[in-house]
Amino acid sequence: MSVLVIADHDNSVLKPATLNVVAAAQQIGGDIEILVAGEGCGAVAEAAAKVAGVSKVLVADNAVYGHALAENLSLLVAELGKNYSHVLTSAGTTGKDFMPRVAALLDVAQVSDIIKVESADTFVRPIYAGNAIATVKSSDSVKVITVRPTGFDAVAAEGGSASVEAVASAHDAGVSSFVKEELAKSDRPELTSAGIVISGGRGMQNGDNFEMLYKVADKLGAAVGASRAAVDAGFVPNDMQVGQTGKIVAPQLYIAVGISGAIQHLAGMSDSKVIVAINKDEEAPIFQVADYGLVADLFDAVPELENSL
């Protein structure tokens, strides 16, 4: 048995989610190899070689993989992946984009967003926005899997000494090209790996009022998230959405401000260790999952919270 993990990276930094995926690979068992596909991604390969428990790093450094276009990347991963028992990547937007293509090219099912490994062919995953947890068994020869990072404790980023091997094959499907990217810039921690997250909902009323949350976040070293309603209303950009169809977070502390607690929002944060809700409606469903609930007007409570930190 051998597991191929496709690294999550931006050509310069290995994303921490990869460490959670390697943890899932360890639970499956067998040799673990990492594929780094990108352009000018040597530093990522070096970082991957240091990850604990990895035996080999394959590097496909070529312009065709520079923007992780799914059409190109999936051809590479399918070509390499057929020689492994399992192919894994994190269930971020890149993995969700290319991995199902890999599965289709290999004519196998994909098991999406696993949160637990039962055995080499049996995995646990949430369905219905996390309102049910399914255990599924795959009968395919190659198991193609995306991993929900919050389901697995990261392996150590250091301590390994894998060999690094270049992969020459460069696939250009010739059907797509990259045009542009607008990436959110922030000095705050990344939402999906932050230890503390403070999120705002429709109750925030507008984008300017999120400033209150940024101030609290900066004092706590927290990331800032949002409900879909806040994103839809244009208060904040889409990359801040937490939930079934946004980002999944499981920090030590999650503070929901002016968020009612719809099932789709809960799906993205109910695995947080401690949940705080600040809402003026004491009947709001968010209080059913909150460890500490404060029934208050957020425009009073949030500035007071900031001052008392």
Added chain:
Amino acid sequence: MKVLVAVKRVIDYNVKVRVKSDNTDVDLTNIKMAMNPFCEIAVEEAVRLKEKGVATEVVVVSIGPKASQEQIRTALALGADRGIHIETEEQVQSLAAAKLLKAVVEKEQPQLIILGKQSIDTDNNQTGQMLAALCGYGQGTFASEVVVEGDKVNVTREIDGGLATVSLNLPAVVTTDLRLNEPRYASLPNIMKAKKKPLDIISPADLGVDIAPRLSTVKVEAPAQRQAGVKVGSVAELVDKLKNEAKVI
């Protein structure tokens, strides 16, 4: 340009599903069903392309039990021209759905195929990508903007870090994200008109596709329930609890 839209019948998004007591599945008896919300957005986008004169025909396809025809009729009431129902009582997993859709693509030869990014029942997020791979087409997943220009389509995608735009050769596959558009409601006259629009019914066997499942469900359980905690009386009490009881700040 012909546009093909795939719509799935799923549980209504407002309903909180319960797990059956024998842990074999969720209980869908007497539960309100509806069109998957992402598929509504897909239909809306196709209809808007037609209204703009970019699309000439919108064909909608659904795979599932007889009752899926309700969702096809809804799409027709929203402005699609014609429906195809691939009728089966069997469970159809994403790979099988993609293969069935590919067979329809071969027959219909659409230039653009729009799907939802994710079914809200299985939360798979796979079918559009699989269909694109099987057809050898480019894909614009999690789309928040779709612009057809000549023989290409530019798709703006919602990604973890922000937004990314790709240019795809047509034919291409697009999967919709929530902010692509806001679907309209069907008017009563349009609901009446939709009843007369053509709807073909075929079977997976007609398309020569093996839909045998690759994944089997061992069990389905309810998630661990969180205990509702305490209400605190003030911000000061909250900060004290977070520092000294939960020890998270």
